[in-house]
Amino acid sequence: MYRIFIVEDDNQIGNVLSRTMEKYGFDAKCAADYRDIVTEWEAYEPNLVLLDINLPYFDGYYWCRQIRKSSNVPILFISAREGEMDQVMAIEHGGDDYITKPIPLDLLMAKIKGVLRRVYGEYADTSTLAPPDSELNLEGLRLNLSRNEWIWKKEKVVLTKNEQLLAECFMQHHGRTITRDRLLEVLWDKAQFVDDNTLTVNVTRLRKKLEQLGLPQVIVTVRGLGYKMVLETENENKLEAQELHL
Structure with a gap:
């Protein structure tokens, strides 16, 4: 089961995303301590990160850079910011993709599955992907x-x-x-x-x-x-x- 780490400070959105991930067969965890996202990320060892930009204490760009210091884990930005420069900054800071709010869940799941197939080397449905611990x-x-x-x-x-x-x-x-x-x-x-x-x-x-x-x-x-x-x-x-x- 692939693990998805959700960094979204809006609890309602986070819960919707978490339930959606579980519906599609993924394990999901929402961040709790926005002062130390990296520690939570390291403890959970996710296969993919959904990362908002507007967060308490430090923004998503900052946390993306911190994660990129030690990992190539896929990072998808989710944000209400629609500006082209925000999307450019997300990619330049180490993000793999960018999707704007309100989040179209079908598109989000398609992007997640596509990234997982590409990064982890499987070109099949998520049900046939190799186990995360293989x-x-x-x-x-x-x-x-x-x-x-x-x-x-x-x-x-x-x-x-x-x-x-x-x-x-x-x-x-x-x-x-x-x-x-x-x-x-x-x-x-x-x-x-x-x-x-x-x-x-x-x-x-x-x-x-x-x-x-x-x-x-x-x-x-x-x-x-x-x-x-x-x-x-x-x-x-x-x-x-x-x-x-x-």
Whole structure:
């Protein structure tokens, strides 16, 4: 079940949105503490945020920037402001879309479903989407497929969609060489041309994010062929050390 975090200080609107989300099979939570939206967001770990602009203490632009410091979670602005500049600012501050009040619920749900399909990689009805907690686990390195996160011990990093596609491929083929052509196929997007440089850039970013987790030199270059993921766990290192002493 996908989780929707609603940041709307009008209780009546918030309740309508919450009931609508639940009607369509989503889990929904309305923000309660407008002085610390980020703490509530982190505790709930939503898959999508509905964010008003006019809020107590700090506006929606501010909270969008705070969330964007650590997450690529989809953010849809909902606001009574109809000006073009407000919509431009919403996108520039990190929003994915903008819908004006009064909110046409059918349009809102269509936008939410479209964003979820695009961001989480499923092109089907919401009833067939992968569960939010589905993940791959490789020797303790976990890839959360709904939150676009790599998790190692107590650390985690957020991945872009392309980075997640590559990470999933590397983990599924651990220890085996994957050609550059195959990885380009993984990144292939009918709506956007993907070239060899795009692959190089994304692999470099993946390596940096693994380093942030404390896992350097996990993705190695196989000269003339492609790349290979080699994750040596602490247990494997201990076993090798023991074998050296035999």
